[in-house]
Amino acid sequence: MEFGLTEEQRDIQTMTRDFARERIAPRAREWDREHVVPMDLLAELGELGLLGVCVPEEYGGAGADYLSFILVIEELSRADAGVGVAVAVNTSLATLPILEFGTQEQKQVWVSRLASGEVLGAYALTEPGSGSDAASIVTSARRDGDGYLLNGAKQFITNAGFAGLFVVMARTGPPGSGAQGVTAFLVDAATEGLALGREEEKLGLNSSSTRGLVLENVRVAESARLGAEGEGFVIAMKTLDGGRIGIAAQAIGIAQAGLDTALAYAGQRQQFGQLIADFQAIQWKLADMDKDIDAARLLTYRAAWLKMSGLPHTAEGAKAKLFASEMARRHTAEAVQVLGGYGYTKEFPVERYYRDAKITEIYEGTSEIQRLVIARELLKS
Amino acid sequence: MQTVVLVKQVVDTEAEKRLLPGEWRLDRASVENILNPYDEYAVEAAVQLKEELGGEVTVLSMGPQEAEEAIRKALAMGADRGVLVSDPVLQGSDALATARVLAQVLRGLGFDLVLCGSMSTDAQTGLVPAALGELLDLPVLGAVNRLEVHGGSLKAARQTDEGAIVYECPLPAVVAVAKGINEPRYPSLRGIMGAKKKPLDTKTAADLALELGAVGLGGARTRVHAATSVPPRAAGKTVTEYESPQEGARLLADFLHENKLV
Ligand SMILES: Cc1cc2nc3c(=O)[nH]c(=O)nc-3n(C[C@H](O)[C@H](O)[C@H](O)COP(=O)(O)OP(=O)(O)OC[C@H]3O[C@@H](n4cnc5c(N)ncnc54)[C@H](O)[C@@H]3O)c2cc1C
Ligand SMILES: Cc1cc2nc3c(=O)[nH]c(=O)nc-3n(C[C@H](O)[C@H](O)[C@H](O)COP(=O)(O)OP(=O)(O)OC[C@H]3O[C@@H](n4cnc5c(N)ncnc54)[C@H](O)[C@@H]3O)c2cc1C
Numbered sequence: 001m002e003f004g005l006t007e008e009q010r011d012i013q014t015m016t017r018d019f020a021r022e023r024i025a026p027r028a029r030e031w032d033r034e035h036v037v038p039m040d041l042l043a044e045l046g047e048l049g050l051l052g053v054c055v056p057e058e059y060g061g062a063g064a065d066y067l068s069f070i071l072v073i074e075e076l077s078r079a080d081a082g083v084g085v086a087v088a089v090n091t092s093l094a095t096l097p098i099l100e101f102g103t104q105e106q107k108q109v110w111v112s113r114l115a116s117g118e119v120l121g122a123y124a125l126t127e128p129g130s131g132s133d134a135a136s137i138v139t140s141a142r143r144d145g146d147g148y149l150l151n152g153a154k155q156f157i158t159n160a161g162f163a164g165l166f167v168v169m170a171r172t173g174p175p176g177s178g179a180q181g182v183t184a185f186l187v188d189a190a191t192e193g194l195a196l197g198r199e200e201e202k203l204g205l206n207s208s209s210t211r212g213l214v215l216e217n218v219r220v221a222e223s224a225r226l227g228a229e230g231e232g233f234v235i236a237m238k239t240l241d242g243g244r245i246g247i248a249a250q251a252i253g254i255a256q257a258g259l260d261t262a263l264a265y266a267g268q269r270q271q272f273g274q275l276i277a278d279f280q281a282i283q284w285k286l287a288d289m290d291k292d293i294d295a296a297r298l299l300t301y302r303a304a305w306l307k308m309s310g311l312p313h314t315a316e317g318a319k320a321k322l323f324a325s326e327m328a329r330r331h332t333a334e335a336v337q338v339l340g341g342y343g344y345t346k347e348f349p350v351e352r353y354y355r356d357a358k359i360t361e362i363y364e365g366t367s368e369i370q371r372l373v374i375a376r377e378l379l380k381s
Numbered sequence: 382m383q384t385v386v387l388v389k390q391v392v393d394t395e396a397e398k399r400l401l402p403g404e405w406r407l408d409r410a411s412v413e414n415i416l417n418p419y420d421e422y423a424v425e426a427a428v429q430l431k432e433e434l435g436g437e438v439t440v441l442s443m444g445p446q447e448a449e450e451a452i453r454k455a456l457a458m459g460a461d462r463g464v465l466v467s468d469p470v471l472q473g474s475d476a477l478a479t480a481r482v483l484a485q486v487l488r489g490l491g492f493d494l495v496l497c498g499s500m501s502t503d504a505q506t507g508l509v510p511a512a513l514g515e516l517l518d519l520p521v522l523g524a525v526n527r528l529e530v531h532g533g534s535l536k537a538a539r540q541t542d543e544g545a546i547v548y549e550c551p552l553p554a555v556v557a558v559a560k561g562i563n564e565p566r567y568p569s570l571r572g573i574m575g576a577k578k579k580p581l582d583t584k585t586a587a588d589l590a591l592e593l594g595a596v597g598l599g600g601a602r603t604r605v606h607a608a609t610s611v612p613p614r615a616a617g618k619t620v621t622e623y624e625s626p627q628e629g630a631r632l633l634a635d636f637l638h639e640n641k642l643v
Pocket of ligand 2: 406409417419423441443473498500501503505507
């Protein structure tokens with residue numbers, strides 16, 4: 001067993017932490033209040049190589065490993081969860097499936113642009129009538145000459161407002177054909193017939209763009225198909241197997257930010273003539289936060305290690321995401337508690353962490369679905 | 382353009398520091414170490430000169446083996462190669478002894494320019510650049526916040542309270558840069574990944590044929606005899622009694638003037 005980070009992973013973590021602390025955290029409050037997606041910052045992340053951390057150098061990435069990418073998501077999310085998810089989606093849900101399932105041409109066309117931030121990617125699976133039951137999607141892709149015509153609607157698509165590429169799951173099989181009838185497509189955002197819905201008004205994650213898509217006779221060439229016809233559901237699920245590890249890292253980052261603030265506050269605030277950090281009730285909260293953040297890290301880094309070692313990681317990723325997200329929701333609430341009334345105000349960032357943490361229990365598979373995934377693996381044997 | 386940047390690994394400026402009782406040296410084991418923030422400006426200046434004029438940037442440090450991390454950061458920012466002088470016999474070197482070691486390495490490297498930070502954030506003597514100039518018989522310019530190189534000479538400006546003073550001097554020279562001369566870049570991931578592939582030589586006192594009496598604790602001309610903590614800050618002054626906001630503001634302004642804070 002080896003629990004240490006490599007020199008390279010540590011250097012990447014340190015650089016990202018410094019950058020996030022100095023350049024992201026000071027602006028996060030304003031982005032949250034104004035509902036702004038910081039495009040200038042995303043461009044800067046591209047220049048630093050943070051949009052293609054685990055993308056091979058030959059495709060314009062930094063060529064670091066998957067765990068480095070996970071460390072980057074954690075550090076970015078510690079400063080701003082919306083920035084964290086923008087990067088997570090761009091890499092795990094848009095770039096990695098192209099690298100894993102794409103043709104040479106698709107990799108050439110898209111990957112280096114996604115890794116540099118010239119184009120940002122999004123992943124469109126969810127539909128108004130199809131969330132957890134993703135195999136029930138009805139967006140259709142009909143053969144049309146030498147290509148396909150896509151019709152339908154997608155819901156809650158992260159990065160939609162500025163994405164240049166959508167990885168779209170659509171049905172090539174007949175209605176009701178289930179998982180076998182789904183195919184994945186790489187759809188250029190500029191394609192005619194593709195329109196965006198309005199920005200969702202959300203509980204949190206306000207620096208992230210979440211919009212619906214309407215596809216009306218969107219014509220794509222056969223070369224835009226990712227993988228074979230009927231392979232789309234498998235691609236979508238395998239992609240989420242990895243994506244979840246990124247969401248676990250996002251949750252850890254948010255929880256760590258909560259602990260950072262709670263710890264600093266407890267060391268300053270006096271009541272009953274002593275620091276609140278001297279009350280055992282507060283110490284226990286801080287100790288539990290630290291303990292659970294640590295546990296979540298171990299689950300998450302292990303899942304990342306399995307993935308980068310080419311080993312199965314479906315259940316391990318689900319466990320990491322499930323544990324980390326529930327832990328983040330619970331402990332960001334405790335962080336608010338440590339700050340008392342001040343924690344409930346927007347003077348301090350913990351109420352934002354609390355609102356942001358909640359989403360990690362929902363997207364890329366709800367907690368109920370994670371339990372279903374874990375149980376299914378458990379009952380298999 | 383061959384530039385050598387001198388970098389020191391220091392304890393994290395934000396960390397709580399501790400002195401070893403009796404020795405009055407910093408307990409380095411207890412805290413995180415970072416590249417001296419002032420040296421980041423020097424590295425950035427060197428990399429910018431390389432981008433403008435071509436050539437090579439060498440990073441030189443004396444310190445424990447972990448100081449390699451500070452060198453690696455400079456390499457990730459764009460320097461080309463590193464030299465670390467590390468040897469237990471060098472422990473306890475003061476600023477003069479440190480400069481002797483660094484001067485000896487510099488004699489063996491060809492260079493047009495030596496760039497340093499204005500001071501380290503731990504010992505903060507600011508003596509090393511001047512001592513190096515003396516030992517190498519080179520011109521020294523300190524607190525430089527603008528730097529240009531033209532042919533065989535450099536033009537440097539330093540900001541004073543009265544205005545900017547502009548100097549010119551022939552190369553080679555030793556320049557200590559001030560905070561704010563530039564905005565040091567964050568190393569890119571490509572830089573970080575590439576840094577590991579760049580050459581990093583480690584040298585011992587024997588490699589440098591150093592005279593052992595002149596370096597380390599034995600060569601130090603200064604001794605720290607005692608260290609005391611800064612007394613806790615006195616309570617601040619709160620302005621509570623005033624007739625109007627204007628008067629309150631005036632009382633605050635008076636306080637700032639009286640204490641020469643503005
Ligand atoms: C901010 C945000 C960003 C998003 N980004 C993306 C994106 O980029 N791309 C994308 O494709 N989607 C995205 N989503 C969609 C997200 O993945 C779905 O919302 C999620 O999968 C749940 O689907 P649903 O909302 O339809 O809920 P439903 O599936 O309707 O679930 C409602 C409730 O029923 C429970 N439930 C459902 N099925 C079961 C079951 N079998 N057993 C037990 N309980 C069950 C759920 O756990 C949940 O509690 C995003 C959503 C949000 C809010
Ligand atoms: C209170 C106190 C405690 C000390 N504790 C220790 C200790 O625990 N261990 C120990 O080894 N020494 C210790 N020293 C010695 C001190 O580290 C040396 O004085 C130092 O090596 C040089 O002085 P400076 O840090 O003030 O550098 P400055 O003269 O302030 O530095 C200016 C510039 O010189 C260059 N430079 C300085 N030092 C180096 C270096 N080592 N390598 C490369 N470039 C450099 C950098 O560019 C730097 O920006 C201590 C000194 C004092 C006063």
